[in-house]
Amino acid sequence: xxxxxxxxxxxxxxxxxxxxxxxxxxxxxxxxxxxxxxxxxxxxxxxxxxxxxxxxxxxxxxxxxxxxxxxxxxxxxxxxxxxxxxxxxxxxxxxxxxxxxxxxxxxxxxxxxxxxxxxxxxxxxxxxxxxxxxxxxxxxxxxxxxxxxxxxxxxxxxxxxxxxxxxxxxxxxxxxxxx
Numbered sequence: 001x002x003x004x005x006x007x008x009x010x011x012x013x014x015x016x017x018x019x020x021x022x023x024x025x026x027x028x029x030x031x032x033x034x035x036x037x038x039x040x041x042x043x044x045x046x047x048x049x050x051x052x053x054x055x056x057x058x059x060x061x062x063x064x065x066x067x068x069x070x071x072x073x074x075x076x077x078x079x080x081x082x083x084x085x086x087x088x089x090x091x092x093x094x095x096x097x098x099x100x101x102x103x104x105x106x107x108x109x110x111x112x113x114x115x116x117x118x119x120x121x122x123x124x125x126x127x128x129x130x131x132x133x134x135x136x137x138x139x140x141x142x143x144x145x146x147x148x149x150x151x152x153x154x155x156x157x158x159x160x161x162x163x164x165x166x167x168x169x170x171x172x173x174x175x176x177x178x179x
Contacts, residue, residue, distance in 0.1 A: 043085040043156035047098050049078040051164035053171045060131040070124050077123045092150035116148020133168040144174040
């Protein structure tokens with residue numbers, strides 16, 4: 001009798017869920033729902049991820065990575081995409097959401113030396129994958145900030161570009177001033 005009552009309760013619960021329109025989501029889907037909720041009042045930023053410098057340095061690229069799934073023919077891993085900006089969002093927050101939403105591989109560590117998150121690899125392309133001066137850099141509105149990606153707080157309309165350099169930034173327009 002108790003088993004029958006329990007089974008009836010389960011069926012009623014499931015029917016209530018179905019008829020009330022309750023949306024069951026995974027944790028990842030729940031946290032990514034804002035990506036599709038851009039309204040006229042939303043503050044937004046733009047993000048793209050590029051590795052086109054590798055195309056000119058193909059001979060330096062690790063042979064295991066010489067495939068289109070790692071280096072697309074046009075060098076664009078993620079086209080310019082608009083994302084909702086939340087209060088206090090950093091370059092890293094937007095990158096992390098975009099990577100998860102688009103299911104792109106990323107690996108990062110916290111660097112004690114710089115007191116910041118360091119992006120080691122995106123889409124299986126890592127520092128030194130294409131020569132001893134290669135790795136990931138980011139720019140915001142055409143400038144290369146002198147802070148880590150989790151230290152740069154974004155503003156409405158900012159344009160973020162993650163770019164893979166094969167020449168310590170010189171090939172993507174970054175020239176470090178040595179003091």
